[in-house]
Amino acid sequence: MSDSSGSVLLTDWYQLTMLQAYFDEGMAETAVFECFVRSLPPGRDFLIAAGLEQLLQYVETLRFTPLELDWLAGQHRFKPAFLDYLRDFRFCGDIDAMPEGTLFYPNEPILRVTAPIAQAQLIESRLINLVHFQTVVASKAVRCALAAPGKRLVDFGFRRTHGGEAGLMAARACYLAGYDGTATVQAGMRFGIPVFGTMAHSYVEAHATEVEAFEHFARSQPDNVVLLIDTYDTEAAARKVAALAPRLAQQGIRIGSVRLDSGDLAAHARAVRAILDAAGQQGIGIFCSGNLDEDELRCLLAAGAPIDGFGVGTRVDTACDSPYLDCVYKLQEYAGTARRKRSTGKATWPGRKQVYRCYAADGRFDHDVVALLDEPPPAGEPLLQSCMRQGQRVGAAVTLAQSRDHVAAQLRRLPATRPYRVEISPALQDLAQQLDREEH
Amino acid sequence: MSDSSGSVLLTDWYQLTMLQAYFDEGMAETAVFECFVRSLPPGRDFLIAAGLEQLLQYVETLRFTPLELDWLAGQHRFKPAFLDYLRDFRFCGDIDAMPEGTLFYPNEPILRVTAPIAQAQLIESRLINLVHFQTVVASKAVRCALAAPGKRLVDFGFRRTHGGEAGLMAARACYLAGYDGTATVQAGMRFGIPVFGTMAHSYVEAHATEVEAFEHFARSQPDNVVLLIDTYDTEAAARKVAALAPRLAQQGIRIGSVRLDSGDLAAHARAVRAILDAAGQQGIGIFCSGNLDEDELRCLLAAGAPIDGFGVGTRVDTACDSPYLDCVYKLQEYAGTARRKRSTGKATWPGRKQVYRCYAADGRFDHDVVALLDEPPPAGEPLLQSCMRQGQRVGAAVTLAQSRDHVAAQLRRLPATRPYRVEISPALQDLAQQLDREEH
Numbered sequence A, B: 001m002s003d004s005s006g007s008v009l010l011t012d013w014y015q016l017t018m019l020q021a022y023f024d025e026g027m028a029e030t031a032v033f034e035c036f037v038r039s040l041p042p043g044r045d046f047l048i049a050a051g052l053e054q055l056l057q058y059v060e061t062l063r064f065t066p067l068e069l070d071w072l073a074g075q076h077r078f079k080p081a082f083l084d085y086l087r088d089f090r091f092c093g094d095i096d097a098m099p100e101g102t103l104f105y106p107n108e109p110i111l112r113v114t115a116p117i118a119q120a121q122l123i124e125s126r127l128i129n130l131v132h133f134q135t136v137v138a139s140k141a142v143r144c145a146l147a148a149p150g151k152r153l154v155d156f157g158f159r160r161t162h163g164g165e166a167g168l169m170a171a172r173a174c175y176l177a178g179y180d181g182t183a184t185v186q187a188g189m190r191f192g193i194p195v196f197g198t199m200a201h202s203y204v205e206a207h208a209t210e211v212e213a214f215e216h217f218a219r220s221q222p223d224n225v226v227l228l229i230d231t232y233d234t235e236a237a238a239r240k241v242a243a244l245a246p247r248l249a250q251q252g253i254r255i256g257s258v259r260l261d262s263g264d265l266a267a268h269a270r271a272v273r274a275i276l277d278a279a280g281q282q283g284i285g286i287f288c289s290g291n292l293d294e295d296e297l298r299c300l301l302a303a304g305a306p307i308d309g310f311g312v313g314t315r316v317d318t319a320c321d322s323p324y325l326d327c328v329y330k331l332q333e334y335a336g337t338a339r340r341k342r343s344t345g346k347a348t349w350p351g352r353k354q355v356y357r358c359y360a361a362d363g364r365f366d367h368d369v370v371a372l373l374d375e376p377p378p379a380g381e382p383l384l385q386s387c388m389r390q391g392q393r394v395g396a397a398v399t400l401a402q403s404r405d406h407v408a409a410q411l412r413r414l415p416a417t418r419p420y421r422v423e424i425s426p427a428l429q430d431l432a433q434q435l436d437r438e439e440h
Helices: A013-025 A052-060 A066-074 A080-087 A117-122 A124-147 A164-177 A185-191 A201-206 A210-220 A234-250 A265-278 A294-302 A400-411 A426-436 B013-025 B052-060 B066-074 B080-087 B117-122 B124-147 B164-177 B185-191 B201-206 B210-220 B234-250 B265-278 B294-302 B400-411 B426-436
Strands: A030-037 A094-097 A111-116 A152-155 A225-228 A255-260 A285-289 A309-312 A327-334 A353-359 A365-372 A385-389 A421-424 B030-037 B094-097 B111-116 B152-155 B225-228 B255-260 B285-289 B309-312 B327-334 B353-359 B365-372 B385-389 B421-424
Touching: A013 A080, A013 A117, A013 B185, A013 B201, A013 B210, A030 A117, A030 A124, A030 B201, A052 A094, A052 A124, A052 A385, A066 A080, A111 A117, A111 A124, A117 A124, A117 B201, A124 A152, A124 A164, A124 A294, A124 A309, A124 A327, A124 A400, A124 B164, A152 A164, A164 A185, A164 A400, A164 B124, A164 B164, A185 B013, A201 A210, A201 A225, A201 B013, A201 B030, A201 B117, A201 B327, A210 A225, A210 A234, A210 B013, A225 A234, A234 A255, A234 A265, A255 A265, A265 A285, A265 A294, A327 B201, A365 A426, B013 B080, B013 B117, B030 B117, B030 B124, B052 B094, B052 B124, B052 B385, B066 B080, B111 B117, B111 B124, B117 B124, B124 B152, B124 B164, B124 B294, B124 B309, B124 B327, B124 B400, B152 B164, B164 B185, B164 B400, B201 B210, B201 B225, B210 B225, B210 B234, B225 B234, B234 B255, B234 B265, B255 B265, B265 B285, B265 B294, B365 B426
Parallel strands: A152 A309, A225 A255, A255 A285, A285 A309, A365 A421, B152 B309, B225 B255, B255 B285, B285 B309, B365 B421
Antiparallel strands: A030 A111, A030 A327, A094 A111, A094 A385, A353 A365, B030 B111, B030 B327, B094 B111, B094 B385, B353 B365
16 A cells, blocks of 8 residues: 555544544644543553654644645635635644553553644544554554563564554564564664564575475574474474584584474473483474464463463464453543533543653552642642643653563553552542533 | 555565575476465354465565665675576466465465576565465455345454455455445555445543534534444443434434444444334444354354444454464475475375365256366366466456455355365376385
């Protein structure tokens, strides 16, 4: 597909019709929207905020191109004066957000946009689209990192992610969450993520024999020999590797590891380990892949399977047990007045808010407080930080490596008990009750 | 994110290291790969092939850019002669595929690539990435079309799809499957899909009263007035709409419909219908959204809820019950010899194959036969058709509208019994057994 990842038309039609209405009415006061997740899906104790960098890039470069304006004009739904106004449309608002990699909980704003209402409104769809998905994947991938400490974890999921951008963002989110790298080449080029690879069954099958395939591959990639051994018979292939290793060693080529991709991985890993060890090849590692997720990793390691690393793909990159979060972006204030949606099951906490994290004496998370920005700040570390003012970035640039370290540091401070307590400040509760008494 | 949707580096690292090895070994014979899905996920009786158009665009334009080659050179893993070879790398192979919109079943090849092995190998990752996701969504979305015949169905899912490309491809796959349109503006511009929209809660909240919001919006978009009525109190808002409608009618503005987005949709729809009807507003339709999927649609309609259309989003666009398929692309022949992977649980049917669909006397699907391409063709309609020869498209261009009609026509011929029978021809079974006896 040709490019559209930066297109302003990656939005919902109603954003444009609402913009036309705001334009017609002359409604241009400041709106405050906040982005949050309403609830934790089953199997998640916390979530990880991700995707802010892509969001900031999007709002910085947001423009209607002449081609897009022509197309919109051709829909005969917008007035010429409004289309003229779109021609010069820019995002000039403020954004405050939790830094990428921050652990968060339901109903905590992770991002606040303060801007003239049309600007804050238009970006809603793509804002959620960018922040939601990386948050979904990082919050799943971190569970693999927690399940397999000290093991190499590589994102193998590109092919079954939901499109090209999904593949890139999944690689980024997995690395943020603690993976060692990805197989997706473009993610390496784009984000500087370490790239790993092995070989495919097709490579083995294209050769007359497995040994020939192994030997040719090792000669071609002598610095990174990972041999896939489950194409025909895993243990038979392991014996071939054990016999080949000394021969390659004489040529100065070391086999790094073998990969298992099917069958009972724990049983195969044990059998292969025994074969390699018996041949004096303790240095060859065992790398596993195939339908893995945090539960499978935990089972394999609990069973004592001698596995050194994992290629984790589809199940994490699609977050298959919870492929979406109830992630929303809601108007909390307009023209200086707090606003509250009261729809059944979807009521929001009104006003501009801040999240304060309180730590226990041992340094672990104790609880969070969601409070109004303008009330006397409660104890705790404020989590939302300014990152954009009047459309310009503020604060020091944050690298992906720094965000990854931020995740790792918080994982050492995870609370010992669950569920985690998130308090709503009394002033915020009062404001909500007060708004509920108003007529609309 | 800046563009990368056409990048050749949207691939796995091992494709490049295998290409280097093929290059070193002088392996350039013709390979035949086929793409298929190993099994139906729960809750699917059939799948719908989709994404072929995007795949053909990708292979037609596949190039290594100077920037990409520089980056690869900087990884110090590839030899200069190989990088030179990549500079002129093009896809010059053949592709045969089921036309988009074709219903298919497990283990049936939906696409065959015949090309020098490096070309067929390199495209694997992005090929699956492009074909898999649209197939996932079309196969889910068609269930909504079947559950709600005659109702307007609009894709509302962009914001929670897995990235921008996912949003566009989901909109396309839903339309292919039978939806009436999408809310995603770029999908309208790109694919010519009809675009629909309503209004958001934020629009209502930004106004002092609901009536003011409704009236302003109607004036601004007089040709397409859909009013969202669940921001505060659904039935109260319905009464306001009933009172507003005659006033707007005097100005020549007709309210098209109201939208419900929360609570017990069936109960609210009934109450709202009664309020509108009592006010003589039988012409105002009821449109519903909010966490819908085929099961919810079926329940609402079975309960007789007076709903005229649905905005279906997240649950279908992420295919939340089965967000991925076991979709693979496997080497079936190299240098004129059939190949077969034998990994536990992942064995493949070898050789170049064709799928034949056999119909019953009443025109319905009866069963399919998977056979070798070079055996005497069994009865039935061959489903894979040539679409590319030596890198050039062949055959008439197929429009998205034609593919959508193709889906609709097949839905009228769905088999009455399940599971559907897919036969493997005796010659194909013989070939597989013969390969299993070979040593590797």
